[in-house]
Amino acid sequence: MNTLIKSAFAAALLLGASSAALAVERGGTMTYGRYADSLFLDPVLNDANVDIWILSNLYDTLILPSDDGKGLVPGLATEWKVADDGMAVDLTLRDGIMFSDGSPITQDDVIWSLKRAANPDNGIWNFLLVAVDDVVANGDKGITIKLKHPDPAILAALTVFNAAIMPKKQFEASEGATDADKAKAFAEHPVGSGPFVLKSWERGSTMELVKNEHYWAKGEDGQPLPYLDGITFELLPDDATRILKLQSGEIDGAELIPYARVDELKNASGINMEMFPSTRIADVIMNVRPQIEGKDNPLSNEKVRQAMNYAANKEAIIQIVTHGVGTPMSSYMSSATPLHTGEGAVFPYDLDKAKQLMKEAGFENGFSTSILVLAGSQDEIGTATALQQMWAQIGIKLELQQVDNATRTQKYRDGVFDMRAGAWTDDIADPNEITSYYVYSKNIQAVHSGWKSDRADELFEASQKETDPKTRADQYAEIQKIYNATGPIIPLYETPYPVALNEKVHGFLQIPLGNNVFRAAWMDK
Amino acid sequence: MSTTVSSPGTGRRRRLRLGRLPVTLIAGGLILLASLVLAIVPSAFAPYDPIAMDYMAILSPPSWAHPFGTDSFGRDVLARVIHAYTIDMQIAVFATTGPLIVGVIVGALVGYAGGVAEAIFGRIVDAVISFPFLVLVIAIVAVLGPGLGNMYIAVGVIGWVFYGRLVAGEVNVQKRLDYAAAGRAMGYTPGRIIFRHLLPNAITPAIVYWMTDMALAILLGSSLGYLGLGAQPPAAEWGVQIADGKNFMSTAWWISVFPGVAIVITGLGFSLFGDGLAELLRTKK
């Protein structure tokens, strides 16, 4: 080899190296380990996070949530505008958008998809679009959503999975008499609008998604997204196995890493332990009805609830249960939720104050009560076991009852429980979803606690139609003040989403609402 | 045995001599005796309160202060292992003795009677055993609610058929042997034939299985504790402890290893004792 060629070769190598450091690489299939399989991948009719959190890869919405989960970025629509009176939203569809089978995404598809999502007979998510009165075409690429009343959260609602756009023609051509039957048949061979499309699904084992060749968004290199050729979801329900599989290099990413192992993986070579900011909160929900199954209920006493809050050492629970990963809650909603107010723990640990409050409430000698925890859930058992010890100090005898999820849901819905461990993640970048469940008494009786504040109900109802951001923020500040002081919960901690990735994976994101976003993910060769 | 009917084994050269009990029986017996003492007075041996948490000493490795270390709540693992004897020995005994007694009696009667009784028994056995044991227990506990009492009920409902089928099968074979016919010819009542002649020859597998079953019951209790359906927190139970330590196998092995060792030793006690018992039963005849 002569010198000239040698140096040219070296230069090429150098060039290659520097451009590799800057540019993304295309191709490859990323294997991602999940703790549970999806159930039903229909944007409107699904019921659970296992579906919700991957749906955005299959179906695009008109507007997309921003990476921090709070803002809006263009999706299938390039522009949007809420009318001055707040009674309509005008959107402009992007040019040249196509479904994964290459057929164009038309106004018809959009109108049909949104109406299907808002139909009160379909699924459990239609409440997010309850303000929608009608959806009509406007010119040749405009869409107008007419509202029954102003809805300050309507744009955020359009980013939610259930408002995703599906192909009307292909859906309606599917076998079946009812919408639900057609959805079942369509879901077997779906045609989507998202960056990926379902290729195969062996239930309980693996799900393969492949790149949608007709996806509209462009990557950093100017070519269409996604960078990956595909994603394989592997179902690995056991935490330890999921981690072992990542460590052995058989999978490229693993979700829901137990908090106890976060530190270990942070120090592991070849693995990036990501802690994606989330809207997840963990709490204890109390039944505050005056009587439960004919017996007087001490938890109905506001002072008792405050005493229990002061006696619960949240910092200790954060250490024991989340191994320092969590942060104390400063309101009933996560600090990542828009319009959140508050700083520091809602009730800082204060045993003397707790004892004083118990005395004032007439429960100096304490009482016995119980908590429903999910059988086998180390987090909930840990929390309840710690609370058991902490509350023993103010004379409260806490009995743990481990039950399966369906049993707990039933007791909870029937109002025959003392306390339960709870958790929440927002699905929409707005405080209205969590507030309608936690605070508003006319939805599910404030997380089935029986708690009710006429003032908070009134404020919530007003805020749902309030178009002035400042007034709405004030309304939410007052709701939070009322609820945090007198509400039916023990706020415990907020935690990020712990996801462990092989170091060759880049650009993967789990947004605070939980969505796993693979569209800009890429891997080193 | 003063009858003139001779069962197989009678008249063997070996005879039981006092003080010459099988070694396995003695070794197993000693382990079980020690376990029982720990089960009855755990506080005499445990260095700490098994449920007291020390947030300042979370996940401490074994040391002089905490010979088996502490768990993720800062509880002393040694104290919890010792206190768990109370619950686990209780599980071993309660979950198996009822099924043993019911199973042996029903099995012996059914095996001797044969005919319709055996047919009906056979169907019940088939139905119960056709269903995965753990799954059925989980379903029953889910209906009744979690806790040890309901666990015993769930295990009892199913467990007796194992003994029943073992004994019925053996009795069925034994009753065809000459000595049983001789007993009948001599006009002995079926009760006497079953319980004095057939059963002693037919029961050995059931007894040996019983000892294994006690070890298995601890494991089942542990599995259910692991799934959250057995002993409830903060009670110390080996299965619950192992489950507690599951996330710490690479960083704090002591949480799950010591209770695991306790299970192995106790199980060994039951097996040795069972083997010794089997040997004793054989020589005694």
Added chain:
Amino acid sequence: MAFLSFIFRRLLQLIPTLAFILVVIFVLVRMLPGDPASAILGDRARDADVTRINAELGLDQPIPVQFGIFLKNIATGDLGNSIHLKVSVASLIADRLPVTLMLTAMAALIALVLAVPLAFVAATRQGRVADNSIRGAFQVGLSMPVFYVGLILLTVFGAQLRWFPVGGFGSSFVDHLYHLFLPALTLALSLAAILMRNLRAAIIGVVDAEYVDFARAKGLRSRLIMTRHVLRNALISTVTLFGLQVGTLLGGAVITETVFAIPGAGRLMIDSIYGRDYPVVQGLALALAVIVSLTFLLTDIVQAWLDPRVAR
């Protein structure tokens, strides 16, 4: 001929057994607290949604009516659809049951391969080092929780030595066998221990029994005695025990399948019980009952062959 009529009789006996199981399971799943709608919709469900979904599933009908419909459907070979997964129960069973059967069959085979020869070694060297170490090793195997053994095997042979994959099921038949080896070994350990203990005790018992003395008196060589008389008689109770343990083995598969991420029927069963997916629980229970009953029949046949007196 007696043998054939014995088999025929046992097959006929399957019918009441299966009927009994159907009724018990049908009632048991409906006794579980909660219902499919609340299980699917979870904590956030509204009353109207729960009522609507239960009505869609026909669960607002009286239980005898539901049972009638269920029986009618079974008679036409229709096991219904999964409430959660929205696919037919028959197709779910066809996907998942063979996986579990393969796993348990492998586990049973491994257990036999481990237990039978070692039981002979232990029994013939009663009380000596070989006996004690074999029994000690099996005891440790028996006493370790399945998930613990599974994790250790995965860590050592999967993640560290890379001899076997870390969980999963693979894609071809040979690949399946390769993936299932560690989980089958995990599952086999306790069965092997139980069989070994029983067989050892039985062999010792039989060796001491008088027909062996009689055979010796007849001047048969001891190896022949061992195989012809001892083995045959000692195997009778082992075969019974083996049959009895099949259900336990399938139950143990639940945890093994979770740890090793195997898409089997055990995990499906537990998920369906927790999810109150009535049709899947019923269909799967029926399928498992048929399988276990057939295994039973097989052990009875083997037993009858070993000891013709049983078949009468």
